[in-house]
Amino acid sequence: MGVYVVAGGAGFIGCHLVERLLDRGDQVVAIDNLITGAEDNISHLYGNPNFTFINQDIIKGLPRIDAEVLGIFHLASPASPNAKSPKSYIAFPLETMLVNSLGTLHLLDLALHKGAKFLFASTSEVYGDPDVSPQKETYFGNVNPVGVRSVYDEGKRFGEALTASYVRESNVNAVIIRIFNTYGDRMQVDDGRVVSNFINQALMGDDMTIYGKGDQTRSFCFVDDLVTGLVSAMDRDTRGEVINLGNPKEFSIKELAEKVKHETGSKSKIIHEELPEDDPKQRKPDITKAKKLLGFDPKIDLDEGLKKTIEYFKSL
Numbered sequence: 040m041g042v043y044v045v046a047g048g049a050g051f052i053g054c055h056l057v058e059r060l061l062d063r064g065d066q067v068v069a070i071d072n073l074i075t076g077a078e079d080n081i082s083h084l085y086g087n088p089n090f091t092f093i094n095q096d097i098i099k100g101l102p103r104i105d106a107e108v109l110g111i112f113h114l115a116s117p118a119s120p121n122a123k124s125p126k127s128y129i130a131f132p133l134e135t136m137l138v139n140s141l142g143t144l145h146l147l148d149l150a151l152h153k154g155a156k157f158l159f160a161s162t163s164e165v166y167g168d169p170d171v172s173p174q175k176e177t178y179f180g181n182v183n184p185v186g187v188r189s190v191y192d193e194g195k196r197f198g199e200a201l202t203a204s205y206v207r208e209s210n211v212n213a214v215i216i217r218i219f220n221t222y223g224d225r226m227q228v229d230d231g232r233v234v235s236n237f238i239n240q241a242l243m244g245d246d247m248t249i250y251g252k253g254d255q256t257r258s259f260c261f262v263d264d265l266v267t268g269l270v271s272a273m274d275r276d277t278r279g280e281v282i283n284l285g286n287p288k289e290f291s292i293k294e295l296a297e298k299v300k301h302e303t304g305s306k307s308k309i310i311h312e313e314l315p316e317d318d319p320k321q322r323k324p325d326i327t328k329a330k331k332l333l334g335f336d337p338k339i340d341l342d343e344g345l346k347k348t349i350e351y352f353k354s355l
Contacts, residue, residue, distance in 0.1 A: 041109035042066040042067060042107070043110045044067075044068050044110070044112070045060070045070070045112045047071055048114075049078055049092070051230070052218070054081050054158070055311065057090070063119065067100060068091075068106075069081060069093070070095055070097060070115070071094065072130050084251055086173070096259055097138065097141075099141040110273045111155050111156070113160055116142075116195075120191065122315065126229060129190070135191055138194075156215060159198055159199065159213065161198065161199050161218065162191070163217055165182070166181070166319075166322075173324055175328075176241065176281045177260070182196070199312045208291050214273075215281045218284055219257075220258060220260065220285065222344065223347065224347060224350075225351070234295070234299075235261065236248065240305075241299050241303040241305035243305055244306060247305075247308070249292055249312070252311065254293065258286050258288060258290070259289065259344070261283045261343075263339060264338055264339055265284055267335070271283070272333055282328050287322075287323060287324055295341075300302070
C-alpha cells in the first residue's frame with residue numbers, strides 16, 4: 040500500500056490534512072522541522088499504525104522513503120505576514136525563500152523518482168496588491184519583488200514556476216493550489232494571523248489592533264473546507280492546473296473585528312495602527328475553476344467558523 044507525504048504536516052493546515060487522509064484509511068508520512076508547526080498538532084496520532092512523523096528540514100534534503108508514494112502535498116512554509124509574530128515569514132526570510140525553492144526542488148525530484156502526484160500549496164499572495172477583483176488564476180499579479188513581504192510572495196512564485204517546469208520538462212503530474220486566507224481550530228496563538236490575533240485580543244480584553252483604516256478586504260475559508268479542496272485536487276485529474284481555493288465571500292478587516300468582538304462578548308477597544316508595507320487592499324478568489332474541476336463549494340460561513348474557532352481558543 041502506498042503512502043501520502045505531507046511536508047509541513049505539523050502546521051495549521053497540514054495537521055488537518057493529515058487527519059483527513061488517515062480518517063479515510065490512507066497511510067501518511069508527515070515531514071516538518073517545527074519552526075512554525077507544532078508537534079502538539081499531531082502527537083495524538085502517534086499510536087496510529089498508518090502514521091509516521093519525521094522531524095526534518097526539507098531544505099537540507101528528504102528522508103529515505105522506501106514505500107510507494109502515491110502523492111506529495113507541499114505545505115512546508117511559514118505563512119503569516121505579521122512582522123510582530125515570532126512565526127511569520129518576515130521572521131524567517133531565508134528559510135521561507137529556501138523551503139519554497141530548494142524544498143520544492145527536493146519534493147519534485149521525489150515525485151519524479153516515485154511517479155507520484157505532486158501538489159504545491161501556493162498562495163493568494165502571488166497576486167500581490169491586486170488591480171482586479173475577484174482574482175482569477177489568469178491574473179499575473181501586482182507584486183513588489185523587493186519589499187518586506189517579497190520573501191513569501193516571490194518564494195511562492197518561484198515554487199510555482201519550478202513546479203510548472205517539472206510538468207513541462209519531466210512530465211510530473213503536478214497541480215498548483217493558490218490558497219486564500221484560511222482559519223480554524225489549531226491555529227497557533229502566536230502565529231500573527233488576523234483571525235487568531237483578533238480572537239486572542241478579544242478573549243484577553245486587550246485592544247484589538249486594526250492596521251490602517253480596516254477597509255481592506257479579505258475572504259476567509261474555514262480549514263475543513265480548504266482541506267476538502269486539497270484532497271479533491273490530489274484525487275482528481277488536475278495535471279498542470281493552477282487553481283484558487285478559498286471562500287469568495289468578502290469582508291473588511293473592520294467587519295471581521297466587529298464579528299469577533301460580538302461573538303466573544305469582549306469589552307476590548309478597536310484601535311488603529313499604521314498599515315504595513317505592501318498590505319493588499321483586496322483579496323477575493325474567483326473559484327469558478329475549483330467548482331468545475333474539483334466540485335469545490337465551501338460550506339462553513341464566517342459566523343459559524345468563527346464560533347468554532349473561538350471555542351477552540353477558549354479551550355487553550
